[in-house]
Amino acid sequence: xxxxxxxxxxxxxxxxxxxxxxxxxxxxxxxxxxxxxxxxxxxxxxxxxxxxxxxxxxxxxxxxxxxxxxxxxxxxxxxxxxxxxxxxxxxxxxxxxxxxxxxxxxxxxxxxxxxxxxxxxxxxxxxxxxxxxxxxxxxxxxxxxxxxxxxxxxxxxxxxxxxxxxxxxxxxxxxxxxxxxxxxxxxxxxxxxxxxxxxxxxxxxxxxxxxxxxxxxxxxxxxxxxxxxxxxxxxxxxxxxxxxxxxxxxxxxxxxxxxxxxxxxxxxxxxxxxxxxxxxxxxxxxxxxxxxxxxxxxxxxxxxxxxxxxxxxxxxxxxxxxxxxxxxxxxxxxxxxxxxxxxxxxxxxxxxxxxxxxxxxxxxxxxxxxxxxxxxxxxxxxxxxxxxxxxxxxxxxxxxxxxxxxxxxxxxxxxxxxxxxxxxxxxxxxxxxxxxxxxxxxxxxxxxxxxxxxxxxxxxxxxxxxxxxxxxxxxxxxxxxxxxxxxxxxxxxxxxxxxxxxxxxxxxxxxxxxxxxxxxxxxxxxxxx
Amino acid sequence: xxxxxxxxxxxxxxxxxxxxxxxxxxxxxxxxxxxxxxxxxxxxxxxxxxxxxxxxxxxxxxxxxxxxxxxxxxxxxxxxxxxxxxxxxxxxxxxxxxxxxxxxxxxxxxxxxxxxxxxxxxxxxxxxxxxxxxxxxxxxxxxxxxxxxxxxxxxxxxxxxxxxxxxxxxxxxxxxxxxxxxxxxxxxxxxxxxxxxxxxxxxxxxxxxxxxxxxxxxxxxxxxxxxxxxxxxxxxxxxxxxxxxxxxxxxxxxxxxxxxxxxxxxxxxxxxxxxxxxxxxxxxxxxxxxxxxxxxxxxxxxxxxxxxxxxxxxxxxxxxxxxxxxxxxxxxxxxxxxxxxxxxxxxxxxxxxxxxxxxxxxx
Numbered sequence: 001x002x003x004x005x006x007x008x009x010x011x012x013x014x015x016x017x018x019x020x021x022x023x024x025x026x027x028x029x030x031x032x033x034x035x036x037x038x039x040x041x042x043x044x045x046x047x048x049x050x051x052x053x054x055x056x057x058x059x060x061x062x063x064x065x066x067x068x069x070x071x072x073x074x075x076x077x078x079x080x081x082x083x084x085x086x087x088x089x090x091x092x093x094x095x096x097x098x099x100x101x102x103x104x105x106x107x108x109x110x111x112x113x114x115x116x117x118x119x120x121x122x123x124x125x126x127x128x129x130x131x132x133x134x135x136x137x138x139x140x141x142x143x144x145x146x147x148x149x150x151x152x153x154x155x156x157x158x159x160x161x162x163x164x165x166x167x168x169x170x171x172x173x174x175x176x177x178x179x180x181x182x183x184x185x186x187x188x189x190x191x192x193x194x195x196x197x198x199x200x201x202x203x204x205x206x207x208x209x210x211x212x213x214x215x216x217x218x219x220x221x222x223x224x225x226x227x228x229x230x231x232x233x234x235x236x237x238x239x240x241x242x243x244x245x246x247x248x249x250x251x252x253x254x255x256x257x258x259x260x261x262x263x264x265x266x267x268x269x270x271x272x273x274x275x276x277x278x279x280x281x282x283x284x285x286x287x288x289x290x291x292x293x294x295x296x297x298x299x300x301x302x303x304x305x306x307x308x309x310x311x312x313x314x315x316x317x318x319x320x321x322x323x324x325x326x327x328x329x330x331x332x333x334x335x336x337x338x339x340x341x342x343x344x345x346x347x348x349x350x351x352x353x354x355x356x357x358x359x360x361x362x363x364x365x366x367x368x369x370x371x372x373x374x375x376x377x378x379x380x381x382x383x384x385x386x387x388x389x390x391x392x393x394x395x396x397x398x399x400x401x402x403x404x405x406x407x408x409x410x411x412x413x414x415x416x417x418x419x420x421x422x423x424x425x426x427x428x429x430x431x432x433x434x435x436x437x438x439x440x441x442x443x444x445x446x447x448x449x450x451x452x453x454x455x456x457x458x459x460x461x462x463x464x465x466x467x468x469x470x471x472x473x474x475x476x477x478x479x480x481x482x483x484x485x486x487x488x489x490x491x492x493x494x495x496x497x498x499x500x501x502x503x504x505x506x507x508x509x510x511x512x513x514x515x516x517x518x519x520x521x522x523x524x525x526x527x528x529x
Numbered sequence: 530x531x532x533x534x535x536x537x538x539x540x541x542x543x544x545x546x547x548x549x550x551x552x553x554x555x556x557x558x559x560x561x562x563x564x565x566x567x568x569x570x571x572x573x574x575x576x577x578x579x580x581x582x583x584x585x586x587x588x589x590x591x592x593x594x595x596x597x598x599x600x601x602x603x604x605x606x607x608x609x610x611x612x613x614x615x616x617x618x619x620x621x622x623x624x625x626x627x628x629x630x631x632x633x634x635x636x637x638x639x640x641x642x643x644x645x646x647x648x649x650x651x652x653x654x655x656x657x658x659x660x661x662x663x664x665x666x667x668x669x670x671x672x673x674x675x676x677x678x679x680x681x682x683x684x685x686x687x688x689x690x691x692x693x694x695x696x697x698x699x700x701x702x703x704x705x706x707x708x709x710x711x712x713x714x715x716x717x718x719x720x721x722x723x724x725x726x727x728x729x730x731x732x733x734x735x736x737x738x739x740x741x742x743x744x745x746x747x748x749x750x751x752x753x754x755x756x757x758x759x760x761x762x763x764x765x766x767x768x769x770x771x772x773x774x775x776x777x778x779x780x781x782x783x784x785x786x787x788x789x790x791x792x793x794x795x796x797x798x799x800x801x802x803x804x805x806x807x808x809x810x811x812x813x814x815x816x817x818x819x820x821x822x823x824x825x826x827x828x829x830x831x832x833x834x835x836x837x838x839x840x841x842x843x844x845x846x847x848x849x850x851x852x853x854x855x856x857x858x859x860x861x862x863x864x865x866x867x868x869x870x871x872x873x874x875x876x877x878x879x880x881x882x883x884x885x886x887x888x889x890x891x892x
Contacts, residue, residue, distance in 0.1 A: 342769045370757070
C-alpha cells in the first residue's frame, strides 16, 4: 500500500537505484484452470538493459508481460518494482509507475489522426495543443518522424508502430515492454528501431524485448531469458550463445533441418498470372495492380512483403474467393481460370492454404473430418451422388495425422481444440494429400512452434520435388530464403520481378519491401506511392 | 468469490442434450412462482398443464395433431437458422399456403372433381409458401434488406389477405355471415388415420419430413453446406459454398414446409378456411426449433412438448380458470431459458477466488 503514495521521479536520469533491479518477478505463476501458463518465473531486469524474452508460441511470454503490465493478475508470486512488492490494479497503474508497453497488434483508430490516437491513449490532463506539441517534440528527439495531422489509414505499418512507440514514450516510462516489434517491419525499418532502442537504453531505461528472432536478439540484447512451456529455462548473455544453442533452449531439443531434394527439375508452367488488377472490395483495402508471374512445376516462388500490401487480396484472387471478370488473368494447368470459382479451381488441381487457420482455413467448431470435407468435397471422392462418404473423410484425417504427425486428444476432435501448430499441420496435410498440381499457401508457419514449422517447410519442399508448383506468401524472410527458389516482393498492391534466392539478400528484399526500386537510376527517390 | 463463464475447449455434447431439459426445469420453477402469484395452486396447475393431457386418448391424439404443423414448420426454420438465415415469417407462409390450397378446394366445391384435388392442394400450398418466403430472401440477397424485418412484416400482409378473402369473395353464402368458407368437400379433406379419431395423414407427412431432414443434415453435402455456412461463413466461402444461394434455398424450403403445414391444418382438423386457423404456430415453431437444438429428432420431441402446452393450457383454462395467455407467457419464458442454457454448451460456470488474496497469501 505504501507504494501507492510514493512519488515518482519523472526524469529518467535518477534511475540508478544501486544494487536492486528495476523490476523483479519472484515465483510469478499464472494458472488457467489446470493449465500453468507461467510456472514460478523469476526474472530481474536492470536499468540500462535490453532484456530479451525468448520462447516459442505458447511458452508463456505474453502471459508474463501481461502480468507485469497489469493486464492480468498473477495466481501466485509477486512483482517487485525497485525492490518493493507491488500489486497492479491495471495498465493505468502500471503506466503511472513508469511501465509502458507496445503491443504487437496495434490499437489505433483508422479514421482518426495520429495526434487524436495518441490523445486517446494518454491519461491526459494536458490540452490537445500542448499534447500535440509534446508529440512532435518526442518524435523529433527520438528520430521517429510522425505527422500528427495525418489519418492513420494512410500510414504504413512501420509508421503505425511509431505511433504506438511515441505514445508509450510520451509517458516517459522507465521500463518499456515491446512485443515482437520487428515482426511487421522491413529489415531497414528494424535497424532504425534498434537505434531508438539503444538510445532509450543509454538514457537509463530498461527494455523487455519479446522476440523469437535469434539473430536480432544476439545483436540487440544484453540479457536473454528463455521460456519454454511456461517455465523459465535459463537467463544468459545472448552474445555468448550461438543461434543454435538459443534455439535448443527454446525448443528443448534439436530442430529437424529442412532439406531440399538435390537436382530438382522445373517442368511446365502450372500457374501463370497475367497482368492481374483488382479493385479492393472494402474501404482501405489494397488495389492489386498489374501482377504477373509464372510458376513452373518443381518450383517454389516466395512472396515477401510487409503485411497489408495486398497479400490477402492476391490470395483471394488466386483462390477464386474473389473471381475476376477476365478469365485470362489466372491460368492454372494451362486453363484460363480467372473467372472460375474456388471449387472449379480445385478441380483443375489447385489447392490453397489461407493465413487464418480458424474461421478461414477451418470451421473452428466442426470436426476434423468435416474440415477435411470442406476442401475435399470438390475433387477427392468424398461425395457420392450428394451423399457424404464419412469413411473417406475420416481416412483423410487419419492419413494427415500419420504423415504430418498431427497431435490431438482423440481421433476426430473439433478443429478449435488443436494447438496452432498441429492444426496447421493438419490443414497443410489435408491439401498436400490431394496431390495438388499447384499449391498457394499464405503464412505457412505463422505462430507455429519450431518443430511443426520444420515439418511444414519440409512438406512444401517435398511437394515441389514431386513436381507441383508452390507459391508461398510469408513475412518471414528467413523462411522464404530457406525454401524458395525465387522471391518477389509485394508493395502497395504491386509485385516486383522475382529475384533468384541466391541473389535475394536481406538488403535487397528490405529495399523492395520499403517500396524502393533496385534499379540504380531510380533508387535515390522512389520511396512511397 | 466470483462466478465467471469460462470457454470450453470443445463443445460439450452432454450439455447439448441436457440443456433443453434444464431450460424446461427452470421454466417450470418460474411458472410455479407465477401460478402462486396468480393465486392458483401451482401443483394443480402444473398437473393440469402437463399430466392431465397425457391421461386420455383424445388429448393424446390432439397433442399429435397440434404437434404436426409445429414440427413441419420448425424443421424448415431449423434449416434457415443453421444457415444463418433468419426467417421469422413462417406464420405468414403458413397462412399463404392455407389460402393457396384452399383456392382449389373453393373452386372445386360441389363439382365432381376426383381424387386429384387434395394432392393438388398440397402441392400448390407448398409452392405458394415457398414463393412467399422468397420475397424476403431475394430482398436480402439483392438489396441487403434485413430478412428478420421483411419476413415478419409479411406475416401481417398474409393475415389480412386471408381475412379479406373469407369476408369477401370466398365467404360461404349459407354461413350466416360468419367469415368462413364452406366446409371442404371430402376429396379436399386430409383423411383421418383412425375412423372417428382426430389423428390425420398430416402427422405421417410430418414424420417423413423429420426423417428427410435428418438424412439431409447428417448425410448429404447439401446439409453440410447449410451447417458450415452458418457456423463459419468465411470458411464456407473458402470451401466453395455460396451463402446467398443457401439463403434462397433454405427460405424456399422452409416456406414450402410452412405452406404445406397451413393447408394440412385447414383441410384437416379445421375443415374450412377462416381467420384464426393458427394459434401462432409459425411463431411457436421458432421456440420448437431452438428447444429441439435445430436437430430434426429434437424438433420432433420439442414439437410434442409445446403441443402439450397448448392442450394443457386449454385444460387449465377450463379446470382452473387460468387465462389462455399464460400459455404464451410459458412459451416465451421457455425460449428465454433455452437460449440462455445454450451458452453452457460452449462455456462453463466457474467459481473464482480473487487473485489478490492468493498473491498476498503467498507473499
